[in-house]
Amino acid sequence: MSTLTVKLESLLTRGKGTEQRIAHFLLESRDSIVSMNAAELAQAAGVSSASVIRFARQMGYRGYPEFKVDYLSDEKQHKAESLYGNLSRNDDTAQIIAKSGQMFITAIEKSVRLLEPLTVDAIAQKIVEAKRVVVFGIGSSAIVANDIFLKLIRVNKHALFSPDLHVQLGYSANLNASDLAIAVTARGNTPDINYMLKSAHESGCTTVALTRFGQDEAARLADYTLPYFYDEQHSQLGVITPQVLQMVIFDTLFFKYSTLANEDADIALHKARQAVTRAG
Numbered sequence: 001m002s003t004l005t006v007k008l009e010s011l012l013t014r015g016k017g018t019e020q021r022i023a024h025f026l027l028e029s030r031d032s033i034v035s036m037n038a039a040e041l042a043q044a045a046g047v048s049s050a051s052v053i054r055f056a057r058q059m060g061y062r063g064y065p066e067f068k069v070d071y072l073s074d075e076k077q078h079k080a081e082s083l084y085g086n087l088s089r090n091d092d093t094a095q096i097i098a099k100s101g102q103m104f105i106t107a108i109e110k111s112v113r114l115l116e117p118l119t120v121d122a123i124a125q126k127i128v129e130a131k132r133v134v135v136f137g138i139g140s141s142a143i144v145a146n147d148i149f150l151k152l153i154r155v156n157k158h159a160l161f162s163p164d165l166h167v168q169l170g171y172s173a174n175l176n177a178s179d180l181a182i183a184v185t186a187r188g189n190t191p192d193i194n195y196m197l198k199s200a201h202e203s204g205c206t207t208v209a210l211t212r213f214g215q216d217e218a219a220r221l222a223d224y225t226l227p228y229f230y231d232e233q234h235s236q237l238g239v240i241t242p243q244v245l246q247m248v249i250f251d252t253l254f255f256k257y258s259t260l261a262n263e264d265a266d267i268a269l270h271k272a273r274q275a276v277t278r279a280g
Helices: 003-014 018-028 038-045 049-058 064-080 093-113 117-129 141-154 165-173 191-202 217-221 232-237 241-260 263-279
Strands: 132-136 179-184 206-212 224-228
Touching (some): 003 093, 018 049, 038 049, 049 064, 117 179, 117 206, 117 224, 132 141, 132 191, 141 263, 165 191, 191 217, 206 217, 206 241, 217 224, 224 241
Parallel strands (some): 206 224
């Protein structure tokens, strides 16, 4: 599945206004767009022509014609792919295992395709340069935030995290331009997380949002976004999938950071492993 389809499906589940209407039409009426210009697509989707052009640019294209060429190419690939059904109460155990595995694999593949190499490079360099890395995350996202914190301290990177929200608020109030803040938020609309992002930004601190793909509040507030594909249907698994995807995306960033870190990071990781082995 192409990056374009991944973005359209993500907008379908959490897009706002015209984004959702255009994405819905494009996904549900794939054969219709072949002969359509921007004005005709706008009329069919119930939006303005200007909205279609803005949508194409938002998706990373110079205009509607370029978007249409890529969309039609993607449509051919879509026809060749077999769709995998969602989990059902009537599924037997073998089906649940197979479908769950396929759902996780597909979600990870879609998420990795959303990563922009230049963004990953920039954030990895910011981690190298930061005096401190402060991680925010509450609820289930705190699990991921703690995992990020542990990875950083194992390579002797000065990092701060606490599962206590009040402590995180204290961290956010005392950041400066030499720090880096990473906010983990599944949907990008958690008020406390967004408040801390605002506070960090106002202090001159560089901010990163690890959140679902799109234009949610956290993505708008942060200097950089690490997106992943989020489908509301994942609630069938107790909303476990978002945390798995967040970890995969950060691990990808961490691999890049590891290539930039000096030998001290390798030495620190080796020492940490030795300490854990001795303690065990």
